[in-house]
Amino acid sequence: MAATTADILTAPQAGWWPYTWPVPWHLICLSALVWALLRAREKSASSPPAEGNDKLREEEWEEAA
Template identity: 50%
Template sequence: MSVPARRRACPHPARGHRADTDRTGRAAQRTGRLLCWSLAAGMAGAATETLLHPETGWWPLLWPLPWYLTPASALTWGILRLREKAAQRQPDDNDDLPTGEWEQAA
């Protein structure tokens, strides 16, 4: 019988170093989900408009809203993703040694 392994608090070595990176990552993930759902809602609204031709007064105001939300969420997701990648590429505090000292230490 196998014993279940303990779950580590930080399963990925790059995670947990910077709280700001985690916050940016979560925001990028949520914005990406918003982007996907706005695209799905826009396509569903376009299909409804094409197939059913709703004649209610609020429909012409409602069905284009996801298409307005899509570029805004795509731009926001792109910016957040760039910030997340830039934060992950920042050197650690140990990388500030000059080249000469690094060679001596090695």
């Protein structure tokens, strides 16, 4: 029974399978691209800390956002 299940799951015979198996890989790439764009937008929207502000040094600000 386990061999039959493995055979069905690892060798699908559906005609749509060749078109759908790469979908997760495309979603990973798309997610990374969206994340990079949103991060760049977030970094450009915030301003660095003012001089003399001891709460957050500039190098910490660069890492924080």
